[in-house]
Amino acid sequence: MGGQAKFRREEIAELKRRSPEDAARWRQMQEDKRVAASGIDPESCDPRLPVAMARAMGALFIEAKRSGNVDPPVTFLYETINATLRRISDVPVACKKGCSHCCHTWVSVAAPEALFIAKILKQRNSAVAERVRLTHEQTKEYGFDTRDAHPQPCPLLEDDACSIYDARPKVCRLAASADADICARTYHNITNEDVPTPMMHLVGRAAYGITVAAGLRHAGLPHHAYEFNAALHRALATDLAQQRWLAGEDIFADIRRDPEDVLEHEQAQYLYEHAFQNAE
Numbered sequence: 001m002g003g004q005a006k007f008r009r010e011e012i013a014e015l016k017r018r019s020p021e022d023a024a025r026w027r028q029m030q031e032d033k034r035v036a037a038s039g040i041d042p043e044s045c046d047p048r049l050p051v052a053m054a055r056a057m058g059a060l061f062i063e064a065k066r067s068g069n070v071d072p073p074v075t076f077l078y079e080t081i082n083a084t085l086r087r088i089s090d091v092p093v094a095c096k097k098g099c100s101h102c103c104h105t106w107v108s109v110a111a112p113e114a115l116f117i118a119k120i121l122k123q124r125n126s127a128v129a130e131r132v133r134l135t136h137e138q139t140k141e142y143g144f145d146t147r148d149a150h151p152q153p154c155p156l157l158e159d160d161a162c163s164i165y166d167a168r169p170k171v172c173r174l175a176a177s178a179d180a181d182i183c184a185r186t187y188h189n190i191t192n193e194d195v196p197t198p199m200m201h202l203v204g205r206a207a208y209g210i211t212v213a214a215g216l217r218h219a220g221l222p223h224h225a226y227e228f229n230a231a232l233h234r235a236l237a238t239d240l241a242q243q244r245w246l247a248g249e250d251i252f253a254d255i256r257r258d259p260e261d262v263l264e265h266e267q268a269q270y271l272y273e274h275a276f277q278n279a280e
Helices: 002-016 020-036 048-067 073-089 113-120 124-137 180-187 201-217 227-235 242-244 266-276
Strands: 109-110 226-228
Touching: 020 048, 048 201, 048 266, 073 109, 073 113, 073 180, 109 113, 109 227, 113 124, 113 227, 113 266, 124 180, 124 227, 201 266, 226 227, 227 242
Parallel strands: none
Antiparallel strands: 109 226
């Protein structure tokens, strides 16, 4: 009870310092966060969870623009994906620590993820940033359609394990395979087999891609998915990258993107309208 009472007092104090309109938006954000915290259910057709997630992300990104800090929305995103992974933990996968075959191909990130990870890496020694730069030099010429033919290990791999595992991008969190041998052959460009990804992980990956993009668009921020090495290198090499991007400077404008805009899909447009109708 003590923790709940303390949280309630903090909520009341937060509401008092805001205008009535702003307070209403903040209350809605808190409710959406509570709903979405259980994680999107890939087995459910109920739109309430993804709608709440999209609204929560939109509000959190608006708050990020005010505070100059991407940590709260990215942290909430990763916690929510973890909740989804717990929901589907009974789905059999071949993935385990030391299995890094999918870490040799194109990885997509939203801009806030690149900024978030760059801040973590800047707290470490400069060798990490140099590894990112060198890997970017090896992969920068390859687009989405050609990158698979040129496998290159992620610069954040150490002994075939992710060195930022708790902060890894959303795409990496929802990557999964039912057959590690197929991954080894495919991701290292030995064969051209289809990786057998469980449907629950595919649905979850698509749902979070849409809700994050929708939240970014609602906040008036670029919602594209960028190639990880290039975006991370830009975030590391740009002074005040986080503050400049949140202030409206598109520092990732020339970075290679996924060719597909997830918000162009009919399902994504429906979700966006349902989440933000009459809000713009």
